[in-house]
Amino acid sequence: MRTNLMNHQVEDQMLLISQLYPSLCTPQLVPGEGETKPRRRRKKNKGEITDVGTRKRKLSAKQVDLLELNFGSEHKLVSERKDRLASELGLDPRQVAVWFQNRRARWKNKKLEEEYSKLKTAHESVVVEKCRLETEVHLLLYLLLLLTFLNICGKICSLRVCVSLILSFVLKTSLSLN
Amino acid sequence: MRTNLMNHQVEDQMLLISQLYPSLCTPQLVPGEGETKPRRRRKKNKGEITDVGTRKRKLSAKQVDLLELNFGSEHKLVSERKDRLASELGLDPRQVAVWFQNRRARWKNKKLEEEYSKLKTAHESVVVEKCRLETEVHLLLYLLLLLTFLNICGKICSLRVCVSLILSFVLKTSLSLN
DNA sequence: AACTAATGAGCCGTAACAAG
DNA sequence: CTTGTTACGGCTCATTAGTT
Numbered sequence: 021m022r023t024n025l026m027n028h029q030v031e032d033q034m035l036l037i038s039q040l041y042p043s044l045c046t047p048q049l050v051p052g053e054g055e056t057k058p059r060r061r062r063k064k065n066k067g068e069i070t071d072v073g074t075r076k077r078k079l080s081a082k083q084v085d086l087l088e089l090n091f092g093s094e095h096k097l098v099s100e101r102k103d104r105l106a107s108e109l110g111l112d113p114r115q116v117a118v119w120f121q122n123r124r125a126r127w128k129n130k131k132l133e134e135e136y137s138k139l140k141t142a143h144e145s146v147v148v149e150k151c152r153l154e155t156e157v158h159l160l161l162y163l164l165l166l167l168t169f170l171n172i173c174g175k176i177c178s179l180r181v182c183v184s185l186i187l188s189f190v191l192k193t194s195l196s197l198n
Numbered sequence: 199m200r201t202n203l204m205n206h207q208v209e210d211q212m213l214l215i216s217q218l219y220p221s222l223c224t225p226q227l228v229p230g231e232g233e234t235k236p237r238r239r240r241k242k243n244k245g246e247i248t249d250v251g252t253r254k255r256k257l258s259a260k261q262v263d264l265l266e267l268n269f270g271s272e273h274k275l276v277s278e279r280k281d282r283l284a285s286e287l288g289l290d291p292r293q294v295a296v297w298f299q300n301r302r303a304r305w306k307n308k309k310l311e312e313e314y315s316k317l318k319t320a321h322e323s324v325v326v327e328k329c330r331l332e333t334e335v336h337l338l339l340y341l342l343l344l345l346t347f348l349n350i351c352g353k354i355c356s357l358r359v360c361v362s363l364i365l366s367f368v369l370k371t372s373l374s375l376n
Numbered sequence: 377a378a379c380t381a382a383t384g385a386g387c388c389g390t391a392a393c394a395a396g
Numbered sequence: 397c398t399t400g401t402t403a404c405g406g407c408t409c410a411t412t413a414g415t416t
Contacts, residue, residue, distance in 0.1 A: 077390095077404065077405070078405065096397095114392090115391085115392085118391070119391080124397090129307075132314070133310075136310070139317055140317060146321065147324055150327060150331060153328060153332060153335060163342060164345065167342065167346065167349065170349070171349045174352065175356070178353075178359070182356075182359060185360065185363045185364065185367065188367075189363070189366075192367070192371060193370060196371070196374045255402070256394070257401090257402085274386095275385095293403085296402070297401095297402080299386070299388095299403095300401070303387080304400085304401090
């Protein structure tokens with residue numbers, strides 16, 4: 021709750037104040053008075069010296085709105101539209117052109133930022149999927165190993181069965197021969 | 199930042215400004231009476247673009263070099279160093295502070311760009327690896343299928359061998375019994 | 377001690393300009 | 397026009413210092 025509440029409409033009042041009490045705006049230039057205690061309660065309007073020279077450096081919200089509207093429909097600016105806008109807004113055509121230039125630059129930067137965040141999310145999702153695939157590969161390798169092992173075991177068992185069968189056959193025949 | 203304040207004063211303060219920063223004072227600021235909005239150094243359409251002596255809007259290469267040197271050693275700026283730099287460069291301390299602020303902003307943007315390109319390369323490599331893993335998964339699935347098939351075939355063959363063995367055994371015994 | 381206003385410094389957004 | 401640079405206004409935060 022400070023001077024930041026004083027916005028566009030208050031500027032004129034501040035201007036009036038600064039005109040009525042010009043000494044308030046230049047306290048540092050005359051610091052020799054009242055050195056005893058009154059250090060506090062210096063003019064609080066120090067931040068916005070909306071003097072005659074500095075008036076309206078920033079465009080008003082209404083002007084910006086209209087400019088944004090026009091920018092939304094078309095980023096480029098032909099001189100015809102520029103002049104029309106300038107007269108509508110009460111601005112210098114040069115100011116309108118500069119505003120559009122800066123706006124385009126800002127838009128470009130914002131675009132880049134968007135690209136960055138998009139790329140970031142895409143990257144993260146791809147990383148997640150890569151991890152998933154890695155675990156899948158590990159699982160599949162394990163399965164492959166297991167299956168091979170089982171295959172070998174099966175072969176061994178089959179071999180054992182065959183061997184036992186052959187042995188029993190041989191035994192039986194030798195016994196029967198005896 | 200009292201000088202910042204004085205920058206916003208009315209015409210009677212302009213004398214002070216010009217005394218403090220004669221090289222920076224733009225002459226069109228002094229007669230700032232009829233200008234409604236555009237207060238700032240504005241004179242591009244005036245005939246006296248050629249008074250280079252009073253202009254000096256851009257810092258000289260030498261000044262920028264020294265500033266860059268100092269920025270390289272330390273991005274932050276304590277008031278002591280700021281004042282020293284300002285006196286060394288013949289600049290307003292406010293200008294030095296502003297320059298460092300802008301330089302930090304530029305550095306930040308550059309950093310972001312670097313981050314972007316780094317992220318991009320990382321993203322691309324991860325995408326490549328993901329594709330590799332996908333083909334690997336496909337290959338492993340194929341191998342798994344093949345091995346399972348071979349396993350089944352092997353079992354069938356083993357079964358056939360066993361059956362033939364058993365059959366021959368039965369035949370032999372029956373023959374020997376006969 | 378708690379409260380509160382003033383102040384200083386930093387960051388952000390942006391106007392204006394300059395150079396290319 | 398685009399890109400880069402200088403400067404300013406507004407905001408936040410931490411610190412300081414007068415008031416209660």
